[in-house]
Amino acid sequence: MIRFARLLDSLIYSPSRNTKLRLLKDYFATTPDPARGYALAALTDGLEFRYVKSGLIRELVVGKVDPVLFELSYDFVGDLAETASLIWPAPAELPNNQSAPDVADVVETLQSASRGTAAKLLAGWFDRLDATGRWALIKLISGALRVGVSARLAKLALAEFGNIDVATIDELWHGLTPPYAALFAWLEQRGPRPVVDESVNFRPMMLAMPLEETELAGLNPSDFRAEWKWDGIRVQIIAKPGIRRLYSRTGDDIAAAFPNIVDALAFDAVLDGELLVRRADGEIGTFNDLQQRLNRKAVTVALSTDYPAFVRLYDILFHGREDLRSLPFSERRRRLEAWHGNVGAPVVTRFDLSPLIHFASWDGLRKRRIEDMPRSAEGLMLKRADSLYVAGRPKGPWFKWKREARTVDTVLMYAQRGHGKRSSFYSDFTFGCWRAGADGEAPQLVPVGKAYFGFTDEELARLDRWVRSHTVNSFGPVREVEPHLVVELAFDSVHRSTRHKSGLALRFPRVYRIRWDKPAAEADTLDALTRHIE
Amino acid sequence: MTHDATIDWIKPTPAGLYVAPGDFYIDPTRAVDRAVITHGHSDHARPGHRKILATRETLAIMEARYGADLLSERQALAYGELMTVNGVSVRLAPAGHILGSAQVVLEYGGRRVVVSGDYKRRPDATCASFEPQPCDVFVTEATFGLPVFRHPPDGEEIGKLLHSLKLFPERSHLVGVYPLGKCQRVIMLLRAAGYDAPIYLHGGVVSLYDLYRSHGVALGDLRLVANAAKADLAGAVVLAPPSALADRWSRRLVDPVTAMASGWMRVKQRAKQQGVELPLVISDHADWDELTATIAEVDAPNVWVTHGREEALVHLCKQQGRDARALAVVGFEEEGS
Numbered sequence: 001m002i003r004f005a006r007l008l009d010s011l012i013y014s015p016s017r018n019t020k021l022r023l024l025k026d027y028f029a030t031t032p033d034p035a036r037g038y039a040l041a042a043l044t045d046g047l048e049f050r051y052v053k054s055g056l057i058r059e060l061v062v063g064k065v066d067p068v069l070f071e072l073s074y075d076f077v078g079d080l081a082e083t084a085s086l087i088w089p090a091p092a093e094l095p096n097n098q099s100a101p102d103v104a105d106v107v108e109t110l111q112s113a114s115r116g117t118a119a120k121l122l123a124g125w126f127d128r129l130d131a132t133g134r135w136a137l138i139k140l141i142s143g144a145l146r147v148g149v150s151a152r153l154a155k156l157a158l159a160e161f162g163n164i165d166v167a168t169i170d171e172l173w174h175g176l177t178p179p180y181a182a183l184f185a186w187l188e189q190r191g192p193r194p195v196v197d198e199s200v201n202f203r204p205m206m207l208a209m210p211l212e213e214t215e216l217a218g219l220n221p222s223d224f225r226a227e228w229k230w231d232g233i234r235v236q237i238i239a240k241p242g243i244r245r246l247y248s249r250t251g252d253d254i255a256a257a258f259p260n261i262v263d264a265l266a267f268d269a270v271l272d273g274e275l276l277v278r279r280a281d282g283e284i285g286t287f288n289d290l291q292q293r294l295n296r297k298a299v300t301v302a303l304s305t306d307y308p309a310f311v312r313l314y315d316i317l318f319h320g321r322e323d324l325r326s327l328p329f330s331e332r333r334r335r336l337e338a339w340h341g342n343v344g345a346p347v348v349t350r351f352d353l354s355p356l357i358h359f360a361s362w363d364g365l366r367k368r369r370i371e372d373m374p375r376s377a378e379g380l381m382l383k384r385a386d387s388l389y390v391a392g393r394p395k396g397p398w399f400k401w402k403r404e405a406r407t408v409d410t411v412l413m414y415a416q417r418g419h420g421k422r423s424s425f426y427s428d429f430t431f432g433c434w435r436a437g438a439d440g441e442a443p444q445l446v447p448v449g450k451a452y453f454g455f456t457d458e459e460l461a462r463l464d465r466w467v468r469s470h471t472v473n474s475f476g477p478v479r480e481v482e483p484h485l486v487v488e489l490a491f492d493s494v495h496r497s498t499r500h501k502s503g504l505a506l507r508f509p510r511v512y513r514i515r516w517d518k519p520a521a522e523a524d525t526l527d528a529l530t531r532h533i534e
Numbered sequence: 535m536t537h538d539a540t541i542d543w544i545k546p547t548p549a550g551l552y553v554a555p556g557d558f559y560i561d562p563t564r565a566v567d568r569a570v571i572t573h574g575h576s577d578h579a580r581p582g583h584r585k586i587l588a589t590r591e592t593l594a595i596m597e598a599r600y601g602a603d604l605l606s607e608r609q610a611l612a613y614g615e616l617m618t619v620n621g622v623s624v625r626l627a628p629a630g631h632i633l634g635s636a637q638v639v640l641e642y643g644g645r646r647v648v649v650s651g652d653y654k655r656r657p658d659a660t661c662a663s664f665e666p667q668p669c670d671v672f673v674t675e676a677t678f679g680l681p682v683f684r685h686p687p688d689g690e691e692i693g694k695l696l697h698s699l700k701l702f703p704e705r706s707h708l709v710g711v712y713p714l715g716k717c718q719r720v721i722m723l724l725r726a727a728g729y730d731a732p733i734y735l736h737g738g739v740v741s742l743y744d745l746y747r748s749h750g751v752a753l754g755d756l757r758l759v760a761n762a763a764k765a766d767l768a769g770a771v772v773l774a775p776p777s778a779l780a781d782r783w784s785r786r787l788v789d790p791v792t793a794m795a796s797g798w799m800r801v802k803q804r805a806k807q808q809g810v811e812l813p814l815v816i817s818d819h820a821d822w823d824e825l826t827a828t829i830a831e832v833d834a835p836n837v838w839v840t841h842g843r844e845e846a847l848v849h850l851c852k853q854q855g856r857d858a859r860a861l862a863v864v865g866f867e868e869e870g871s
Contacts, residue, residue, distance in 0.1 A: 012802060013811045019702075026701065065681065066853075072846045073682045077801055086682035086800065130686070135802070417780055417809060423792060424784045477780075477809055 001129060003031050004039050004103045005136035011147040015419030020149055024157035028184075035103040037179025042140050043154040046178055047107060051115040052122070052141040057084050060123055064089055081142070085134035088126045100133060101125045103140070104179065110141060152250050162187030167204040167391050170251045174201050200243045202236060202251040203317060203325075204391035205272065208381060208398035215399075216362045225329060225385055226357040226365055228377035229400055230312055231287050231493075232276040237311065239265035246275075258309050264350035267343055271336075272315035272389075274354070276376065277307040284376035286495065287507070312354045313340065314381075317389060325389035329397075332389065369401065378492065379403045405490040406532055407512050408433065409523040411445055412485040415467040416478045418452070425460055426467040426479065428452050429511075431487055433502065434525045445483050446502040448529060454490070454511030463514070486515040486523050494532045502526055504533075541645050541671055541836070543622075546861045551649060551673070551840075553640060556622035558587075560638055560649050569606075570624065572651025573635035574599065574714060587611055589626055591634025591749060595714065598745050613662065629653040630664035631818050632715030633749060639667050647671040648832065654817065655824040656688065659722040660715070660751050664828075672834035673861075676842035677819040678797050685797055685821040691814045692723045695771070698791055698812055703769045706787035707812070710776035710794040713739040715818050717773055718746050720795050721753045723816070724771065734759045734767060736774030736783065764788060780809065797821065826850060 007027045014020050024043075028036055041047045061084045062070055070087060077083040106125060113121055122141075126134050139145050155173070159166035164187070175196020176183055185191030235254070238245040244265040246255040255262050258275070277285040289307055316336040317325050324332050333356070340353055357380070359365040369380050379402035387397035410431035418427035429452070432445035455463065466485060473480035490512035497505035504526065544553050550562035558568035565582030572578055572588075574595030579588070581600045586593070590610040597604055611617060613636065616625050626636035631652040638649040648669040655664050678685075699707055711717040717739045724733065732755040735743075743753055759772060768788040778784065779792055794810045797817030805813035820828060825847060829837055837851045837858040844860035851858030 009802075013806060013813065015811070022701070066849075068849050069681050069846050072843070072849075073680045076680055076843070077682055077803070079803055082802055083682060086684070089681075131684070131800075419809065419811075423790065423809060424780060424782055476807060 001100050001103050001106065001125075001133050001137060003027065004035065004140070005129070005133040007039070008136045008139060008145065008147050009132050011149055014148075017153065020153060021157045021160060024149070024154060025161045028158065028161045033181045033184055034179030037181060037184065038103045038107045040154060040158065040180055041107075041178035042145060043149055044151040045143075047140070048143060049110050049118075049141050051113065051118040052110070054080055054142065056119060056122070057081070057138055057142075060084075060119060060126070061087060064123075081135055081138040085131045085138060088131070088134055090127050090129070098128050100128050101137075106137065106140065107178075151252065158183075158187070170204050171201050172196055173251060174245075174253070199240065199318075199321070200238055200245065202238075202245075202247045203270065204251075205234065205236060205249055206315075206389050206391065206398065207393040208383075208400040209393060209395050211382065211399040211401040213401075219362075219382075221359065221361055221365070223384055223386070224382045225333070226359055227314070227354045227381050227383075228357070228374060229379040229381045229402070230274040230276060230284075230354065231376055231378040232274040232290055232312075235273055235275045235311060236317075237261075237265065237269075237271040237273065239270075240268045261309055261311060261350055264347050267347060268320050269316060269339060270318035271311070271313055271351075272317060273311040273313040273351070275309060275311050277309050280306070284374070286376065287493070310350050310352065312352055314354050315389065328386040328388065329383050330385040369403070373403065405492060405512070406494075407488050407490050408448075408506075408529050408532075409486050409488050409515065409518065410448060411483050411520045411523045412467075412481055412487055413445055413447055413483060414478050414480055415463075422460075425464045427460055427464070429463075429487070431489060431509075432483075433529055434521075434523060435502070436525060436527070443525070446526065447500065448502045448504055448526070449489065449491070449506040449509040451487075451489060451509045451511050455514065459514060484520050486518040486520055487511055488513040488515055494529055496533065504529055541647065543642055544640065544647050544671075551861075553622055553642075555642055556619040556624070556640075558619060561651065568619075570638050571596070572629065572638060572649065573631055575632070575652070578651065581606070585609070587617075587624070589613065589634040589636050592636070593634075594745055594749075595634060595742070598742060599714075627665045627667055628662035630655060630658060630661060632658075633661045633718070633746060633751070635661060637664075637667060639669070645670045647673065648834075649673040650675070650828075652677070652819055653828075654820045655828065656685075658719055658818075659726065660718045660746065666828060666831045668832050669834050671836040671838060672829060672832050673838045673840060674825065674829065674847070675819065676825065676839045676844050676847045678817065678821050679825060679839070679843035679845075679847040681822045681846070683797060683800055683821045684823055685800065685815050685817050688723050688816055689727065691795075691816050692720075692727050694812065695724075695793060695814060696727060696729065698793075699769065699771070702791055704788065706767045706770055706772050706790045708772045708774060708779060708784060708787055708790040708792055709814070710779045710792070710796070710810075711739060711773050712796075712818075713775050714742055716795055716816070718743065718751060718753060719818065720773065720814075720816060721756070722751065725752075725754050729771070730754060731770070732757050732766075734762055734770050734772040736772070736778050738775040738778060739773055759786065829856070830854075 007023060010023050011020055065087055073087050074083045109121060125137060155169045156166050159169050172194055182191060182194040186193050234249045236247045244262050245253055246258060246261060248254050277289050279285045285307055313336060316332055316339060319339060324335055379400055382399040384397045410433055412429055413432045414430040415426035416428040417423060418425055430447050430450050432447045434443040435446050437443050467479055467481055470482040471479045472482055489509050491506040492508045495505050496503060543555050549559055549564045549566055551560045558570055559566045560570045561572050561578040562569050568585045569583040570587045571592055574592045579596050581603050583606050586606045587609045593608050593610055611626050613626055613628055616623060623641040625639040627639055629635040629637045629651050631654055637651060640647045646669040648667045650673060652675050653664050657663060711720050721733055734757050736759055743756060772787060784790055791811050793812035793814055795814040795816040797819055799805045799813030799815045835856055837856050839847050839860045848858040848860055
């Protein structure tokens with residue numbers, strides 16, 4: 001527990017991804033089984049305890065300390081897990097030389113505990129840990145670590161630790177369970193590669209390289225097939241008797257959020273497609289509509305009915321036990337169409353085919369891209385007819401030809417210091433657009449988004465100087481600046497959002513150009529930005 | 535020992551705590567005729583008083599900091615030495631806060647009042663340890679007066695810094711330290727942990743180290759960042775005032791790990807908010823346990839709390855049957871505590 005606590009403690013303070021990777025690898029290398037395996041499970045959201053809720057923690061603490069002192073402290077600290085861990089009155093000496101609990105003890109004991117014994121167990125462990133240990137314990141058992149490490153990053157660290165490709169971890173992952181002893185043994189070359197039933201496992205997806213239009217001259221149109229790049233969630237469907245899985249691109253099973261899709265998985269195949277939702281008007285919803293459904297462990301009936309989900313199919317990887325990945329794309333497409341034609345109505349209502357776009361020349365395709373692109377697409381996909389289905393992002397077989405980024409002229413409003421190499425630079429910016437004032441009042445700036453990249457080092461140095469000499473207010477690490485500098489932001493799309501004061505949220509905003517020359521009054525209005533909403 | 539109904543000869547005033555029969559103030563926040571100074575931090579030791587009384591070390595610190603601006607008539611009083619000012623007996627006792635820091639022990643009309651100034655209870659190689667003085671009125675700070683503040687052992691915290699140096703041997707380790715007291719204490723803790731490499735200093739923390747050396751504090755090999763080559767700073771410990779952490783100055787360092795030595799680092803949210811990557815809970819102030827243990831030890835029936843999180847400490851004292859109140863003394867800062 002002590003090592004685990006130290007790991008979480010370091011992770012929470014480390015802004016850089018490389019540092020986090022290093023800390024994780026160091027932990028895996030220096031911590032024995034099964035503790036490191038349970039820690040890995042916690043980092044990848046693989047642990048759940050039924051009886052431990054924040055109410056239980058609070059109850060425990062208030063039973064131990066003066067309620068007035070607890071409230072004053074909670075008020076000052078502002079976070080329950082942290083207040084509880086800091087204020088817990090650990091005894092100066094422990095009876096019988098008890099030592100700090102091990103992560104494995106905690107996990108294994110708690111998984112089989114009842115609600116009544118859970119409280120008693122926790123109190124005992126709190127006594128045997130220091131404050132950071134208690135904090136880490138509360139994080140471990142409450143299910144959400146929130147230390148800035150995604151499941152993805154944890155797997156990457158694991159792959160680097162074992163000196164293997166992360167795709168291999170992905171292939172094995174869903175056949176393994178905590179504390180992953182066989183996996184660690186293999187990564188440390190002490191044991192064989194774990195044997196899992198790989199037929200139900202996520203297969204790393206094939207991804208496309210962005211297309212530079214100048215590259216087209218060197219490519220023969222007749223070698224390629226084209227289809228729309230739909231703007232939903234790329235998914236892999238694995239269905240066989242007794243198995244129904246819906247994986248996102250990162251290999252997370254998201255089936256729970258889409259029960260209607262899971263109901264329709266009555267076949268034996270592995271498919272590649274785009275998860276989309278349909279709106280009440282029959283149109284395909286935007287990525288934003290889809291987001292309503294993500295990150296939900298359970299989904300309400302209303303959500304399923306208001307935004308019925310379906311999958312638009314791109315590819316077929318397996319049919320029954322037959323691996324089709326080594327067939328060329330054109331042949332796989334034929335097999336996909338044949339499968340879809342025979343599969344039957346209940347499946348077809350939830351799965352349709354992504355249509356191929358016929359074209360004779362690049363100019364012809366370019367014209368279709370501009371004139372015919374559906375609102376729910378974000379560009380075109382070009383796939384070589386002879387391309388095999390391979391993991392990762394090989395250069396050559398598949399290209400994505402995205403629509404042009406949209407841009408908006410915004411005004412720099414706030415700047416915050418970055419981290420690591422950027423820690424002395426104001427490098428994280430908040431930008432705003434003008435909202436027309438009511439009845440002749442002056443227009444007001446409202447924040448529309450944040451951006452951290454898109455500028456060169458020289459531009460960053462100049463921006464930093466600008467921020468320092470135009471600061472009007474400081475709030476902790478944040479500086480408010482004079483509303484004078486226009487920055488053109490590029491973004492992929494804009495959506496309504498209740499989280500932002502402007503009511504709008506930009507997707508993938510980045511700095512496109514700094515308009516040192518342009519007067520702030522000529523920056524865009526919220527109305528202009530609203531017109532980009534799909 | 536009795537309750538303070540009868541003790542009215544010392545009271546808070548807008549200029550600070552005033553001892554009426556002796557006609558002097560303790561750590562006054564504005565210029566006065568006569569002042570007793572507990573320690574050299576600038577919010578307690580201000581320039582401009584006509585006469586000051588303090589330990590020899592505190593006077594030396596004030597001279598070093600204020601130079602020619604310090605026009606006051608100075609009188610040094612050693613720990614334990616007794617003097618009488620208009621019938622009030624005055625003695626100084628070590629407070630364990632920084633070099634020269636003292637509690638002011640006052641006796642008048644058969645009652646003893648101890649103004650402890652800022653203090654801590656754990657050992658510090660750069661100053662004499664706190665000596666508890668039983669009294670009728672104990673005047674205490676409460677900078678860390680909440681039960682969430684329990685400073686871990688110093689050695690553990692320094693261990694974190696050494697561990698990070700091992701993990702990131704190519705990065706500079708920039709530690710924010712208050713220039714007077716904290717800076718020298720962190721150096722001594724590093725030396726005690728066996729770290730004998732050169733330690734690099736920002737110009738803002740350099741001025742007092744000759745003074746510490748002349749008072750017998752052996753700080754080892756210290757160098758100025760300004761004179762160092764960039765390569766020397768890779769993997770080195772660099773000490774700077776907290777205000778320099780985010781300053782453009784830090785760009786000369788090598789991919790710095792930003793650390794901060796302060797009692798506030800106990801609260802993770804607070805450390806994270808300041809952009810600190812490596813918080814070190816090293817404080818020159820008493821934590822909750824030290825505050826409550828000290829109050830029990832001096833066993834004063836009256837506790838007056840000068841500054842900090844007074845509410846919780848007053849609550850606790852009242853529960854113990856002590857007469858406690860917050861004096862709400864203004865002008866004492868909490869930065870770098």
